[in-house]
Amino acid sequence: MLSGVQIVCFAASYTVVFALELSRLLFRSGVRGAVMLGFAAAGLLAHTAFLYHQAVLTPRSPLSSERDWYLIAAWLLAVVYLYLAWYYPRQSFGAFLLPLVLALIGAGVLLARNEPFPREPASRVWGMIHGGALLLSTVAVLIGFAAGVMYLWQAARLKRKQLPRPGLRLPSLEWLARANRRSLIVAVLALGVGVAAGVVLGTLRHSGGGAPLPWYDPVVLATLLMLVWLLLAVVLTARGDVSRRGRAVAYLTVVSFVFLAIALGSMLLLDTQHGGREDAPGNRPSGMVDNEFALKPTGITPLDSTEHAVHDPGRSAGEGRA
Amino acid sequence: MIVQVVGCSHHETAIALRERLAFSPEKAAEALDHWRRVFPGVEAVLLSTCNRVELYAATERDAAPDRRQVAGFLGRFQRLDPAEIVETLYQFHHGEAIRHLFTVASSLDSMVVGEPQILAQVKQAYELATEHDNTGPITHAAFQAALKCARRVASETAIHQRRVSIPSVAVADFARQIFERFDDKHTVVLGAGEMAEETIRYLQDEGAHQITVVNRNLDRATDVAERWGGRAVPWELLPEALATSDLIVSTTGAGETIVTAEQFERVERTRHGRPLFILDLAVPRDFDSEIGRRPDVYLYSVDDLRVACEENRRQRDRELPAAMKIIEQETTRFMADLHHRATGPIIRQLRAGWEQPKQEELERLLRRLPDLDDASQEEVRRSFDRLVNKLLHPPLRSLRDESTEGIPTRLMDALRRLFQLRE
Numbered sequence: 001m002l003s004g005v006q007i008v009c010f011a012a013s014y015t016v017v018f019a020l021e022l023s024r025l026l027f028r029s030g031v032r033g034a035v036m037l038g039f040a041a042a043g044l045l046a047h048t049a050f051l052y053h054q055a056v057l058t059p060r061s062p063l064s065s066e067r068d069w070y071l072i073a074a075w076l077l078a079v080v081y082l083y084l085a086w087y088y089p090r091q092s093f094g095a096f097l098l099p100l101v102l103a104l105i106g107a108g109v110l111l112a113r114n115e116p117f118p119r120e121p122a123s124r125v126w127g128m129i130h131g132g133a134l135l136l137s138t139v140a141v142l143i144g145f146a147a148g149v150m151y152l153w154q155a156a157r158l159k160r161k162q163l164p165r166p167g168l169r170l171p172s173l174e175w176l177a178r179a180n181r182r183s184l185i186v187a188v189l190a191l192g193v194g195v196a197a198g199v200v201l202g203t204l205r206h207s208g209g210g211a212p213l214p215w216y217d218p219v220v221l222a223t224l225l226m227l228v229w230l231l232l233a234v235v236l237t238a239r240g241d242v243s244r245r246g247r248a249v250a251y252l253t254v255v256s257f258v259f260l261a262i263a264l265g266s267m268l269l270l271d272t273q274h275g276g277r278e279d280a281p282g283n284r285p286s287g288m289v290d291n292e293f294a295l296k297p298t299g300i301t302p303l304d305s306t307e308h309a310v311h312d313p314g315r316s317a318g319e320g321r322a
Numbered sequence: 323m324i325v326q327v328v329g330c331s332h333h334e335t336a337i338a339l340r341e342r343l344a345f346s347p348e349k350a351a352e353a354l355d356h357w358r359r360v361f362p363g364v365e366a367v368l369l370s371t372c373n374r375v376e377l378y379a380a381t382e383r384d385a386a387p388d389r390r391q392v393a394g395f396l397g398r399f400q401r402l403d404p405a406e407i408v409e410t411l412y413q414f415h416h417g418e419a420i421r422h423l424f425t426v427a428s429s430l431d432s433m434v435v436g437e438p439q440i441l442a443q444v445k446q447a448y449e450l451a452t453e454h455d456n457t458g459p460i461t462h463a464a465f466q467a468a469l470k471c472a473r474r475v476a477s478e479t480a481i482h483q484r485r486v487s488i489p490s491v492a493v494a495d496f497a498r499q500i501f502e503r504f505d506d507k508h509t510v511v512l513g514a515g516e517m518a519e520e521t522i523r524y525l526q527d528e529g530a531h532q533i534t535v536v537n538r539n540l541d542r543a544t545d546v547a548e549r550w551g552g553r554a555v556p557w558e559l560l561p562e563a564l565a566t567s568d569l570i571v572s573t574t575g576a577g578e579t580i581v582t583a584e585q586f587e588r589v590e591r592t593r594h595g596r597p598l599f600i601l602d603l604a605v606p607r608d609f610d611s612e613i614g615r616r617p618d619v620y621l622y623s624v625d626d627l628r629v630a631c632e633e634n635r636r637q638r639d640r641e642l643p644a645a646m647k648i649i650e651q652e653t654t655r656f657m658a659d660l661h662h663r664a665t666g667p668i669i670r671q672l673r674a675g676w677e678q679p680k681q682e683e684l685e686r687l688l689r690r691l692p693d694l695d696d697a698s699q700e701e702v703r704r705s706f707d708r709l710v711n712k713l714l715h716p717p718l719r720s721l722r723d724e725s726t727e728g729i730p731t732r733l734m735d736a737l738r739r740l741f742q743l744r745e
Binding site for chain 1: 474477478479480491495496498499500501502503595597614617618620622626629630633634637
């Protein structure tokens with residue numbers, strides 16, 4: 001039954017919730033909140049089932065491909081949205097978070113590769129740490145970005161002395177500033193761990209006869225640039241006067257998002273060897289960037305194909321997951 | 323069956339009389355006990371707020387205390403001449419009384435429409451009457467429906483979110499959008515105007531308790547500070563107070579600006595960028611408007627808030643028809659249910675009248691078919707039950723339909739004659 005769950009199921013649910021969120025600007029309804037929660041929960045359930053099916057029922061582990069990575073990031077962000085929608089039903093978090101969820105799903109489906117990252121047994125743990133930490137950092141930056149935009153929006157309204165717009169209620173500046181600061185700290189810690197794990201991973205691969213660490217790869221450079229920026233942002237926010245200035249922290253989180261967008265864009269659009277990519281976008285094999293929305297048997301067991309057995313010596317030696 | 327309300331409110335009755343008629347919770351409890359002795363069998367709920375004193379009464383009988391009797395009861399209890407109050411009391415019956423209750427509970431009859439306290443007051447009045455055994459099936463149904471109606475109005479319209487007084491708008495629509503909590507915030511009050519005190523009241527409702535009053539007259543500052551549990555500081559310490567403040571409420575009667583942009587800049591250096599909410603309610607203004615341009619400083623003057631109040635008033639007025647529609651829907655539904663209750667005895671007799679022949683025929687049939695197993699017997703019984711229910715459905719449906727217009731007396735008479743039911 002789980003194999004019948006398609007990406008379009010949860011993407012459509014999130015889209016409905018987003019549309020309902022926007023409809024708050026147009027009219028009031030006594031049941032909309034419950035309907036939104038219902039759709040969001042259904043979407044998250046389908047999303048979870050899809051990822052579970054990918055991770056457990058098929059011979060793949062979580063974070064095994066770029067697409068997985070984007071879909072898990074979207075899942076985490078959807079969890080955060082559902083939590084906030086449940087505890088703060090009057091606030092319009094969805095108007096800011098759901099476009100990011102949908103963008104991650106869209107990027108995962110349309111741009112990211114569905115082929116597994118190359119994986120050697122010795123580097124598997126480090127690969128998981130690397131991917132997981134970068135994932136957490138990405139989600140933290142996205143949450144910070146949403147909170148930062150909400151902060152700037154709310155602050156601009158308060159400066160203009162305007163009443164809250166019906167249907168668009170935002171948290172207080174104090175709440176948003178706290179969310180901004182926390183997201184920056186989580187993002188820099190996770191990114192630091194992710195980069196360190198990436199260095200270990202690259203070193204292990206190199207010592208095992210693989211290529212040396214691609215320091216000049218655009219993705220690596222963009223990620224390092226983002227780490228430097230986040231470190232700078234955290235150092236700035238650690239200063240009392242900046243920390244108290246919510247607006248300054250909001251700008252820092254918005255700029256952090258720009259660095260994240262550059263890093264992800266480099267991964268998706270530029271010629272990179274990061275993550276096992278050895279092909280430029282122009283010469284990817286057909287089917288690498290596909291629009292398949294369904295979880296097809298041929299699309300979920302690429303490790304079994306001859307092509308991937310060549311890329312993944314560990315699996316060809318029978319060390320893959322059962 | 324009678325449902326009625328007798329009372330007075332801010333609409334027609336002067337505050338002097340309302341104050342004399344008002345009941346404290348203890349006194350209301352005594353009055354309810356007394357009511358039960360004087361008017362046994364008549365349900366009652368006494369609602370007493372600063373804007374109204376109303377006595378809701380209901381009974382299954384055909385007679386209830388009229389306005390004069392209620393005036394006499396209230397007058398004797400509050401040591402007032404009944405003749406003095408009887409003319410100021412209004413009385414609504416049946417649907418009008420229910421509509422009035424729903425309107426009051428939904429805060430559409432309040433002095434400040436949409437103020438949230440009234441719902442809690444209605445609930446407390448109902449609970450007090452229940453504790454003292456003054457409620458019954460009609461008042462239970464009426465007050466529970468009133469609470470439901472008020473919740474519908476609150477969730478389906480924005481009336482309750484539209485505040486129209488300057489202090490309430492300042493706190494709810496602006497201060498609360500800046501600060502998440504107020505218990506750790508320092509409020510500085512400059513001057514000691516009436517509006518400042520009202521603002522403090524709203525801030526204290528939100529949890530603010532660190533209050534510093536700064537006034538040129540230290541005695542006056544001490545007086546205000548003591549009233550609100552704060553502390554008073556001399557005027558000379560104003561810069562220090564501003565440096566540690568998160569909220570400033572300013573209502574001095576000074577003829578010139580008391581905090582210029584330059585003075586504020588000096589204070590700002592010691593504030594380390596902490597957000598500041600300034601409510602300048604003074605005319606002329608106490609704070610230079612340039613201060614509002616500083617980052618993380620949110621400065622509001624009386625005019626700014628007045629514009630917001632007007633906008634709220636307009637938006638609230640736009641919501642009123644939707645709120646009244648909800649009240650009409652709920653009143654119609656409640657009255658239909660109430661009228662339908664009056665048909666209860668007829669329905670019971672009708673059911674009993676059909677039940678007896680059904681049972682007799684069923685037993686006769688089962689005696690003639692002794693070979694039927696238990697399952698088949700059960701199926702036959704269910705079939706007879708379904709038949710009776712189907713035959714009863716049209717008259718019961720007609721009774722319910724007719725109940726929307728009032729107690730269906732003529733239809734009830736017709737059913738009595740048709741099926742030879744007892745009165």
